[in-house]
Amino acid sequence: MKRNEFFSAIGISAGMIFMAPVLSSCSKGLTDTTTNPGGGGNTGAVDFTLDLTSPTYAALNSNGGSIVKDNIIVARTSAGVYVALTSICTHQQYNPIAFESAANRFHCPNHGSNFGVDGSVINGPATSALKKYNVQLTGTNLRIYA
Template sequence: MDRKDFLNSMGMSAAAFALLNCMGCKKTDIGSSPDTIGPSGINFTIDLSLAANSALLGNGGSLISNGLIVARTKTGSYIAVQRSCTHESYTLTYQSPNSRFYCPNHGATFSEGGAVTNGPATRSLTVYNTTLTGTSLRVYS
């Protein structure tokens, strides 16, 4: 086998391999994946007196609990949203200086109220209710 035949054979092998791997591929609507939708039936309490929850004592802090991001805004309000991006379910981060939630995968951003402020996400985050009583922060749907 000469060099030209060898390279041609290698190219055909690579193409066949790629084709076989994609034959099982099925396009799905990523936006409807269960991981891109916030959890339902949420009802839990965070004890702010515990050291594990100290991130919520100062304005701008956040933590992940029960599949949600719970945050304290720059103005001291508590907010809670689903922790996964509505685009492809990557874990969001809360960026207090920008008053937003950010997806590091494709750069989607969401307001503190859950609205999409930059794509590729097209669906808002699920937002949950919060109520502070003493040092107990209740998060519920």
């Protein structure tokens, strides 16, 4: 029996054989829940650490500074307290919302919703709070986790 006759007999085409590794890698991407940790409705685990000595996160070394990473906005309030919330607005999922240090709140520029540093709604149109994450500062490492 020739190779193509064998595969034909068991119902596998040559194309399926060559596509197997491609399909396998695609399925890995679909099941990875850590690539969009702050995303709306995403139940993936959130746990990452920011090195505050890195120029990338230099804004967090001053009160009022903020950064966005992986759909999470991390801010240092005017009182010097770190907070981390989803950066995706609960109204119509605008991303990212912004931290307004003068008002000590988070603001969505899309329709004007404002949120407190605890994620609660100050004014709509949003009616649901932003998800808040835990923060832990150890030396110059700021851990963000669920």
